[in-house]
Amino acid sequence: MFTTRIPGSGAWQLARRVERGTRRRVIDRGARATLAGIDLVLASPYAEEAVQRVIDSALAERAVARALSGQLVEVVGADLVRYRVVERMFEGPALERIVEQALESPGAARMLTRVVESSVVEDATTRTVEDIIDRLRQSPALWALVDEVAQSPAVLDAIAQQSAGLADQVGDELRERSRHADDRLEHAAWRLFHRRSAGQLPT
Amino acid sequence: MIDAGSAPPSYAGLATRTLAFAIDAAVINVVAWFVGVVCALALSLLSLPKEVLTVLTAVAAFVALLWTFSYFVFFWSGNGQTPGDRMMGITVRNATTLTPLTARRAALRLVLLPLSAIPLCAGFLMILFDGRRRALHDRLARTVVIYVPATRRRRPAARQAPEELAPV
16 A cells, blocks of 8 residues: 655644644633632622622512513423422432421421410311311211111120119119018017017028 | 929018019009000090990909909919019919919919908018918918029120030
8 A cells, every 4th residue: 555645734733733732721721710700709798799689689570570470480380290390309218308307306396396286276176176076967977887886786785784784783782672671570570579580490 | 493402492571572562563553554544545536335334444354353363373373483573583482392383373372362461461461470481371372482593684695605505
């Protein structure tokens, strides 16, 4: 194979390499300088004030109003649904961890105690319970359940046993008292006529 | 059933027997009054002659008497316990064998019972002095009234174990 070499091509390639290296270094240093500038601006005491002024300005309000009145909300909502953002958030462990940490914190306990002890919760609970009781009273299913329980063999059995137990107890007491009365009457008659009572006689 | 060969029976006294009789009288009267009221209401719808009403009254009195007679004879000749006797835990038995009365002896006892009441209830007061706590009609009919253990109601079978239900 025979190859021809163009005169001066090596110098040209060298010049291009030098040019590319120089450009890369300039871009890199420029980017670093920009970042250093941003850091410097953010660290300055005026940055927060500047941001606050921008937020408080009418321009910011107009911008936000314009964004909200436009298609932004619909687009964001559609994207939230499309990419299942909410589901992923609930399914992920991060939210669970956050909730756990929040619940375990003493602040949460204090806040919950305050909420529970507040009159708002008491009123809401009272209203809810009264509402539930009213609904239960009007519910035919509840009365059907009550009828079912009242007619159940276990309940009838318990009532019958209790009634029988009470009747037995009354009967026992009556029998015992009447037998005492038998003996007393007999002893009184015996004393009256100076005779031995039947309880003392051999049978 | 009282076993004549077992421990000697304990004879029922005047107070227990009076209470049992009062309970029986209440049962008899409540039933008689209820039936009488129902019959009277039914007859009030009809305009019957006075003579017929008189005859019906006599018939009703006879039926009431028959009802009282049947009540005592039936229960005494059964297991010897009227409902009042059952409640008070006493039973009427033959004085000799301590077995339940026959229907004839039960009827005789009932017929003789007024004899105890006629001399200012002196026949009943004999219970206080008799060795076996017998009234006049008991002596004449040869019966005694004894205490028995109270009969408990049988519990529902569904709650009992199968072994308890098996015949022994």
